[in-house]
Amino acid sequence: MLRRIHPFDPYGRGNGLVNQTWVNSTVTTAPPSPVAPASITNLHNTTYQTDLITWNWTDPSSAGFDHVIVFLDGVFKANVTKGTQAYVKPV
Numbered sequence: 001m002l003r004r005i006h007p008f009d010p011y012g013r014g015n016g017l018v019n020q021t022w023v024n025s026t027v028t029t030a031p032p033s034p035v036a037p038a039s040i041t042n043l044h045n046t047t048y049q050t051d052l053i054t055w056n057w058t059d060p061s062s063a064g065f066d067h068v069i070v071f072l073d074g075v076f077k078a079n080v081t082k083g084t085q086a087y088v089k090p091v
Contacts, residue, residue, distance in 0.1 A: 037062030055087045 038060035047054040053072070059065060059082055068080040070087050080087055 034064065037065035040068055051091050053087065053089055053091055057085055059083065059085055 040057040043057040046056055070077045
């Protein structure tokens with residue numbers, strides 16, 4: 001964006017300008033923040049064993065979606081790549 005800036009004489013002397021020179025400045029705005037992809041849906045457990053977890057889900061169709069980060073009891077367990085739609089591990 002190109003803006004023309006001229007200093008104004010607050011005391012009203014002359015034509016209101018301190019000088020007749022225009023100052024051109026270029027202002028660059030930041031790019032828009034990226035939009036987070038949608039969340040997975042239909043998360044469900046398909047095993048009911050005390051020593052095994054099998055979770056399945058549906059990946060979102062968001063363009064920025066790449067992987068699911070799995071935590072169990074607040075501890076990182078795995079990154080599951082888009083398209084896999086499952087996490088299977090012994091507990």
